[in-house]
Amino acid sequence: MILKLFFKIYKLPTQGRQDFKPLNLWDGSVMKKEIITNSPDETKLFAQKFADQLKPGAILALTGNLGSGKTCFAKGIIEELTGTKENFQGSPTFALIQEYKALQDASGTVVRVYHFDFYRVKNAVELFQIGWQEYISDETGVCIIEWADLFPEILPAETKWIKFISEGNDKRRIVIRERAEDGK
Numbered sequence: 241m242i243l244k245l246f247f248k249i250y251k252l253p254t255q256g257r258q259d260f261k262p263l264n265l266w267d268g269s270v271m272k273k274e275i276i277t278n279s280p281d282e283t284k285l286f287a288q289k290f291a292d293q294l295k296p297g298a299i300l301a302l303t304g305n306l307g308s309g310k311t312c313f314a315k316g317i318i319e320e321l322t323g324t325k326e327n328f329q330g331s332p333t334f335a336l337i338q339e340y341k342a343l344q345d346a347s348g349t350v351v352r353v354y355h356f357d358f359y360r361v362k363n364a365v366e367l368f369q370i371g372w373q374e375y376i377s378d379e380t381g382v383c384i385i386e387w388a389d390l391f392p393e394i395l396p397a398e399t400k401w402i403k404f405i406s407e408g409n410d411k412r413r414i415v416i417r418e419r420a421e422d423g424k
């Protein structure tokens with residue numbers, strides 16, 4: 241079974257960045273929210289509010305061009321969930337994953353935040369080798385994945401897709417889509 245899965249993933253085409261075409265990931269029953277921010281601080285503030293609504297086990301897939309604000313948003317989420325501005329490590333471009341210990345809360349305890357960046361990942365196998373399956377199935381963690389649309393096939397259906405669009409200078413459009421039943 242595991243071997244079968246491995247071969248299935250191994251056979252997935254390597255998606256080079258040059259030939260990358262965004263997939264239509266958002267067919268089906270989805271809820272859509274859209275906001276505009278006009279500064280990095282506004283994006284972070286929005287991320288902090290968004291983080292307050294998150295439940296343990298949430299998976300956030302961040303998409304959009306370089307400089308569109310994915311890391312800025314991730315920073316806001318991580319600062320809110322960890323309760324400190326001190327230990328954000330930046331985008332895990334080379335490390336592939338950065339792990340944080342989050343604050344506990346009364347409703348459900350988020351104990352870890354996993355920050356991924358797929359930008360330099362050549363094949364999904366690399367992700368499985370660093371323990372993707374365990375991270376993604378950690379029901380007490382929150383996963384944040386930059387450039388998630390490079391390997392959409394390894395993301396579960398309940399993923400919240402958050403797209404960042406630069407609209408000149410400091411203006412960013414942020415579009416959130418998730419399965420309707422998850423958008424409580």
Ligand SMILES: Nc1ncnc2c1ncn2[C@@H]1O[C@H](COP(=O)(O)OP(=O)(O)O)[C@@H](O)[C@H]1O
Pocket residue numbers: 277278279280281282283304305306307308309310311312313331386404409410411412
């Ligand atoms: N409204 C905004 N939201 C987020 N970032 C913004 C905004 N306006 C300008 N910026 C700038 O855009 C850049 C976003 O960078 P970053 O978050 O690293 O993007 P990405 O991770 O998508 O490549 C930063 O230099 C930030 O200061």
Ligand SMILES: [Mg+2]
Pocket residue numbers: 310311331386
């Ligand atoms: Mg980034």
